[in-house]
Amino acid sequence: MVKNTMKIWLKKIKSKTKNITWTAWGIWYIDPPKDVSLDGYRIDNVIQYTDTVITIYFSIVILALIFFIFKYRTRPGHTAVYDKGDTKKHVLATIAMGLLVFFSIDTVIEAMSFRDLKEAFWNFPKGKNVVKVEVMPQQFAWNFRYPGSDGKFNTEDDVVPAQNLMHVPVNTPILIQIAPFDVIHSFYIPNFRVKQDATPGMVNAMWFQATETGKFEIACAELCGNGHYRMKGYLTVESQEAFEKWLADNAPQEDDDDWDDWDTEVDEDNREIPKEWGWTWKEIQ
Numbered sequence: 489m490v491k492n493t494m495k496i497w498l499k500k501i502k503s504k505t506k507n508i509t510w511t512a513w514g515i516w517y518i519d520p521p522k523d524v525s526l527d528g529y530r531i532d533n534v535i536q537y538t539d540t541v542i543t544i545y546f547s548i549v550i551l552a553l554i555f556f557i558f559k560y561r562t563r564p565g566h567t568a569v570y571d572k573g574d575t576k577k578h579v580l581a582t583i584a585m586g587l588l589v590f591f592s593i594d595t596v597i598e599a600m601s602f603r604d605l606k607e608a609f610w611n612f613p614k615g616k617n618v619v620k621v622e623v624m625p626q627q628f629a630w631n632f633r634y635p636g637s638d639g640k641f642n643t644e645d646d647v648v649p650a651q652n653l654m655h656v657p658v659n660t661p662i663l664i665q666i667a668p669f670d671v672i673h674s675f676y677i678p679n680f681r682v683k684q685d686a687t688p689g690m691v692n693a694m695w696f697q698a699t700e701t702g703k704f705e706i707a708c709a710e711l712c713g714n715g716h717y718r719m720k721g722y723l724t725v726e727s728q729e730a731f732e733k734w735l736a737d738n739a740p741q742e743d744d745d746d747w748d749d750w751d752t753e754v755d756e757d758n759r760e761i762p763k764e765w766g767w768t769w770k771e772i773q
């Protein structure tokens with residue numbers, strides 16, 4: 489009886505810890521979402537570097553603490569003494585350790601980050617093959633807009649798919665401009681390691697490139713109201729052909745008229761879907 493219960497418990501624990509792996513330094517972490525982007529490895533590298541170095545330093549501090557506690561403890565023949573640590577020697581040692589941390593962690597991360605921003609995240613793609621998308625989050629949904637066959641935004645042939653559904657072709661740079669309908673939201677696609685705020689009064693930009701096809705989650709990374717937790721979208725990465733077919737399927741129909749709006753069901757908790765939105769693409773200088 490007891491054995492059986494133990495077995496069931498062990499099974500439960502095993503299934504729950506399936507995603508937990510041990511790193512070389514003995515700390516556990518849950519695997520991050522799979523990186524399916526061209527430049528996502530850069531973000532992972534910075535996190536990995538930070539984790540590794542602070543784990544080493546933390547271990548040294550803990551080991552030193554244990555060592556000194558034992559070495560200088562009160563015991564027969566030895567009395568523990570209190571030391572303020574304010575002699576010149578101590579102050580210099582403290583400054584030296586502070587500088588070591590500053591130069592081996594902060595400065596390195598800063599350098600890595602600025603290199604990545606320059607080489608990738610702020611190095612916006614140019615050229616004809618770039619797919620441009622306008623994103624307009626609202627409480628509590630995602631609106632997407634594609635320029636249509638004229639290549640211009642805010643025109644009649646714009647493709648506006650159903651809310652929360654974004655499609656992009658694989659191995660193609662995707663350039664996004666984002667502005668909110670109401671409050672601050674943040675467009676976050678964990679599998680691509682990118683995130684950009686939607687700030688009222690501003691049009692922000694970000695870009696990424698998918699290296700694998702699949703369906704990935706879009707999350708709002710800015711607490712934007714009561715329904716924030718369910719502000720979820722899906723990003724489908726597919727072949728160029730499938731993407732073009734999807735665009736064609738979602739293109740506005742000639743005979744679209746406003747009568748259809750009678751049937752549009754609006755989620756009670758959601759604001760009404762704005763009919764007119766979209767902006768002229770802001771060209772990056």
Ligand SMILES: [Cu+2]
Nearest residue numbers: 673708712719
């Ligand atoms: Cu939001």
